[in-house]
Amino acid sequence: MGKIFDAIDDELAGFIARQHVFFVATAPLSGDGFVNVSPKGLDTFRVLGPRTVAYLDFIGSGVETVAHARENGRIVLLWCAFEGPPRILRIHGRAEALEPGDAEWADLRAHFGPPRPSERAILRVEASRISTACGYGVPLYEYTGDRTQLDDWAERKGPEGLQAYAAKNNATSLDGLPGLRSVKD
Template structure:
C-alpha cells in the first residue's frame, strides 16, 4: 500500500528481484564468517519489540549451510529478553554491518529456535573451542533457519577505526558503568521522597 502511495513500487520490485534471496549465497556466508557483531531483532506474541547487540570473535556467528546459522548466547543480565521473545514468536531478524572494511550490511530474516551448548556441539559438530569467546563460554545457542537475506547498502554506514578499548578514554567522558544513563538516581528519588515523608509524619 505504501509503495503505491509513495510511487516506489517499481523500485521496490526491482530490489526484490535483484537482491532478495531465501538463502545465504557463498559471498554472504563468507561475509558472516568474518563478522564480530550483529544486531538482533525479536518481538513477543503481542508484537512488543526488542533489539539487542551481540558480539564475539570473528565468525562467532556460525554458518552451518546456506539456509542455517547459529549464534551463541553468553551470560548476561539475566533478563533473557530476546530468548523470551523467541519462545513466544520465532520470527527473528539479524543485521550484520561491516563498519571497518567493506562498509556494507546484510539483513537475514528467519525462524529461530533455542538449544543448549551441549546439544549444539552434539548435533552440529561445534568443537569446544567453537563455544568460547575470550573469557566467556556460551550457555546456549540460537539456531536460525534463513527465510530472507538481502543487502543493506553502504550509503550511510560510517567508517569506524578499530581501537584497543583498554586505551584511556578522553578526559571528561563519563565511564560506561551500570548507571551511565543515571537510572539509579531516578529510581532513588521516589524512595528518598517516601523516606522524607515518613520521617515528617513520624515527627
C-alpha cells in the same frame, strides 16, 4: 543497492565472517511487549548451511532473544560493514533456542571454539529472507579488538555464581515470558 538472495553463498558467508559485530532483533507476540535489539560479537556466529545459521549466546542481564524465540521464533540478524565498502546484510527467519543438555547441543556446540564459562544457549535460525542494502549511511569505524570483560566476569562468578545470576536474570523476559529452562526463578 539492495538485493534478495536464495541462499547464503560463499561471498555472503565471507562478508559475515569479516564482521566483528552483528545485531539480533526479536519481539514478543504482544503488541505492547518490548522489542529487543542486542549487539553480538566475540566470534560467536556460524553459517551452518545455505539457509541455516547459528550463534552462541551468553548469560546476560536479560533473556529477551531466548524468550521471544521460544514464544514465536521471529528474528532478524543484521550486519553493517563498518570497514571497507558499504553494505548491510539482513537475515530474517525463525529461531530456536537450544540449551546445554538439549539433544542437539553437543553437535551444534562443536561448530564453535573452546568452551566459554558463560554459555547459556545456541540460537539456530532458519532463514526465510536474505537481503542486502546499500549501507551508505553507516559510518566507518576501526576495529581494535574484542573486549575481555565477559569472560573475566564469568570467571570471577564461577559456576555457582553464574547459575545464581542466570536464575535471577534469565528465567523470564521483561514481558514475563519463559526464558532459560535450566534455571528457576
